[in-house]
Amino acid sequence: MFTNTLLYLRHRSSLSIGYLFAVSSILLGIWVAAIPQTKQRLGLTDATLGLTLLLAPVGALTGVAIAPWVFRKLKVGTWMFYGSLCYCLAYFIQVSANHILVLMGALFATGLIGFLNGVSSNAMVDKLEQQQQRRLMSTSHGMYSLGGGISAGLASLFYLLQVPAIWQILLVALALAGGLFFLRNDLQAHQHRIDSERSLSLPKGGVIGLSFICFVSFMGEGCVADWSAIYLRESLGGSKAIAGIGFAGFSIAMALSRFNGDTLIPKIGNKRVAIGGCLLAALGYLLAISFSSIAVSIAGFTLIGLGFSCVVPILFSTATKVPGVSAVSGLSAVASGGLLGFLAGPSLIGILAEKYTMATGLSLVFFLALIAALVAWKNRYLVNTPTIGPTVNYPDQIL
Numbered sequence: 001m002f003t004n005t006l007l008y009l010r011h012r013s014s015l016s017i018g019y020l021f022a023v024s025s026i027l028l029g030i031w032v033a034a035i036p037q038t039k040q041r042l043g044l045t046d047a048t049l050g051l052t053l054l055l056a057p058v059g060a061l062t063g064v065a066i067a068p069w070v071f072r073k074l075k076v077g078t079w080m081f082y083g084s085l086c087y088c089l090a091y092f093i094q095v096s097a098n099h100i101l102v103l104m105g106a107l108f109a110t111g112l113i114g115f116l117n118g119v120s121s122n123a124m125v126d127k128l129e130q131q132q133q134r135r136l137m138s139t140s141h142g143m144y145s146l147g148g149g150i151s152a153g154l155a156s157l158f159y160l161l162q163v164p165a166i167w168q169i170l171l172v173a174l175a176l177a178g179g180l181f182f183l184r185n186d187l188q189a190h191q192h193r194i195d196s197e198r199s200l201s202l203p204k205g206g207v208i209g210l211s212f213i214c215f216v217s218f219m220g221e222g223c224v225a226d227w228s229a230i231y232l233r234e235s236l237g238g239s240k241a242i243a244g245i246g247f248a249g250f251s252i253a254m255a256l257s258r259f260n261g262d263t264l265i266p267k268i269g270n271k272r273v274a275i276g277g278c279l280l281a282a283l284g285y286l287l288a289i290s291f292s293s294i295a296v297s298i299a300g301f302t303l304i305g306l307g308f309s310c311v312v313p314i315l316f317s318t319a320t321k322v323p324g325v326s327a328v329s330g331l332s333a334v335a336s337g338g339l340l341g342f343l344a345g346p347s348l349i350g351i352l353a354e355k356y357t358m359a360t361g362l363s364l365v366f367f368l369a370l371i372a373a374l375v376a377w378k379n380r381y382l383v384n385t386p387t388i389g390p391t392v393n394y395p396d397q398i399l
Contacts, residue, residue, distance in 0.1 A: 004134070004135065004139055004259075004260075004262045004263050005139050005259045005260075007134075008136060008140075011132075012183075013186065014125075014128055014132075014139075014140070015183075015186075016183045016186035016187050017080075017121055017124050017128070017140060018139070018140050018143035019179060020080060020084055020117065020121045020187075021121060021140050021143040021144035021147065022143045022144060022146060022150075023088070023147065023176050023179070024087065024114065024117060025143075025144045025145065025148040025151065025251070026147040026150060026151040026176060027088065027091040027169075027176070028091075028148060028151070028225060029147065029148045029149075029151025029152045029154070029155060029225075029244075029248075030095060030151050030154070030155055030165075030168055030172050031091060031094060031169075032152065032155070032226065032228075032244065033151075033152060033155030033158075033159065033168075033229060033244040034095045034165040034168070034169070035049075035226060036230055036234075037165050038095070038165070039230075041098075042097070042098075042103065044100070045354060046230075046350045046351075046353045046354040046358075047351055049350055050347040050348070050349065050353075050354070051350070052103060052104055052107065053226065053346050053347045053350065054344060055104045055105075055108045056108065056111035056114075057111055057339065057347075058108060058111065059107065059110065059111025059114075059115070060111040060112065060114065060115040060336070060339040060340065061111075061336075062111075062112050063111070063113075063114075063115030063116050064332065064336050067116060067119060067332065070116060071119075071120070071193060071194035072193060074193070075188075075190070075191055075192060076120050076193065076194055077187050077188040078188060079116065079117075080117070080120050080124070080187045080190070081180060081184055083113055083117050083120070084117060084176075085177055085180055086109075086113050087110065087113045087117060088173040088176055088177050088180075089173070090110045091106075091110060091169060091173060092170060092173045093105075093106040094107060094109075094110060095166065095168070095169040096165070096166040096169060111339070114339070115336075115339050118335050118339065119331065119332055119335055120194065121140075122137075122140075122316050122331055123194050123331060125137050125140045125316075126320050126331070127192070129317075134262075135262035135265070135266070136262065137262070137316055138259075138260075138261030138265060138310055138314075139258065139261070139262050140313075141312060141316075142259040143255075145251050145258055145309070146252075146255040146259075148225075148247065148248075148250075148251030149251035149252035149255055152244040152245070152247045152248035152251060153244075154172070155168065156242075156243075156244045156245065156248070159244075160241050206322060206379055206381045207319065207322055207325055207333050207334065207381075209375050209376075210318060210319055210330075210333075210334050210337075210379065210381065211334050211337030211338075212337060212375055213278070213315060213375055213376055213379075214312060214315045214335070214337045214338035214341065215338060215340055215341035215345075216278070216341060216365070216369055216372040217281075217308045217311045217312050217315070217338065217341070218312070218338035218339065218340075219341030219342060219344075219345030219346075219368065220281055220285070220304055220308055220341075221250075221308060221342060222341065222345050223345055223362060223365055224246065224247055224301050225247055225342075225346070226346035227346060227349055227350070227358065227361070228250070228301050229243040229244055229246065230243075230358070231246070231288075231297070231359075231362070232245070232294060232297060234358070235357070235358045236293075236297060238294050242294060245298055246288075246297065246298050247301070249299070249301055249302035249305065250304055250305035251305060252302075252305070253302045253303070253305035254308065254309040255309075257305075257306055258310060258313065261309065261310040261313055264310075265313075265314065269383070270317075270318060270382045270383055271376065271379075271382040271383060273311070273314060274314055274373075274376040274382055275376045276307075277307045277311040278307065278308075278311065278370070278372040278373035278376060279307070279369070279370070279373050280303060280306060280307030281303070281304045281308045281311075281369045282307070282366050282367075282369035282370050283303060284302070284306070284307055285304060285362060285363070285369065286300070286366055287300030287303060288301055289359040289362050289366070290359075311376075312338065314382070315334050315338075316331060316334060316335075319331045319333065319334040321381070322381055348361075348364070349364065352364065
């Protein structure tokens with residue numbers, strides 16, 4: 001147990017990439033816990049907040065459009081370092097925003113930078129898997145989940161100590177930036193440029209199914225991130241300290257599963273894990289919204305994390321091996337679907353919550369998870385005998 005994770009942490013090359021995954025999630029966790037306070041401070045309704053959150057997916061779509069130009073100009077190591085620093089700054093502005101226009105601009109920036117960071121870091125994991133001939137994707141995403149659990153726990157502690165949100169994000173962003181400077185040489189040692197398409201293209205063939213499953217998985221994660229705290233606090237009457245525990249349980253369950261995913265997935269198979277994970281997540285949503293109990297809802301959110309945990313790593317790995325589709329094109333298509341779900345899904349939930357109830361809004365993800373399980377069952381690229389062979393040829397200086 002955790003054998004692959006220990007090997008992962010012993011290699012500076014994989015550890016530095018894993019840190020980038022953790023940085024993204026730690027920043028997100030601080031933002032998640034600050035959402036209720038931000039909503040109250042700016043006087044936003046559920047619908048207004050939901051529409052405002054749409055600026056993040058708009059930023060992500062902009063990232064899709066400019067990614068080919070960015071990655072032709074910059075080496076992947078250069079982007080990973082400076083892009084992550086900019087991500088810290090964008091989240092600081094987002095959490096401390098004192099006007100809705102500032103919040104909107106910061107959300108756009110986090111969506112844009114987050115997409116570019118996601119493509120570069122996942123592409124580097126794929127490259128390292130080919131070099132080391134072993135699975136790294138699930139463990140890398142486990143680092144993301146671990147960061148979310150840590151940050152949600154930190155946020156709850158901060159609120160117990162009555163630390164204002166602006167000081168929370170300032171302290172965390174500075175600490176994370178310090179880690180980036182410590183790993184700067186390791187990140188910038190990757191002297192590659194991502195071999196990307198020269199223009200925006202829509203996903204084709206079986207990649208559409210992979211993109212849809214990723215859309216649902218990320219939508220499920222985004223809804224837990226953006227709305228679990230509000231649901232526990234406003235719908236179930238939980239305290240500020242309790243509000244972040246739903247996302248913490250979700251992230252910790254996801255992290256523990258992902259840290260063992262690189263060992264377990266080959267034994268169970270990609271297709272079985274994807275189908276079972278979507279069904280388990282659907283059950284988690286059903287528990288979270290069907291009982292007026294904070295404990296049961298937290299258990300449901302935790303089950304959602306367990307269910308979706310290994311689905312996304314499988315999708316990213318599969319996307320690099322679709323016949324007739326370049327590794328980076330497949331990865332970008334799946335990542336685009338995922339980010340749209342993660343960023344646009346919570347906005348839709350907010351609109352439904354404003355018109356009906358929060359539980360009604362969250363029930364949408366329950367039904368989508370069931371559909372995702374069916375799509376996974378029918379997708380011909382999700383196979384039950386996964387391998388890590390040299391599936392794509394990389395030129396010497398091209399990732």
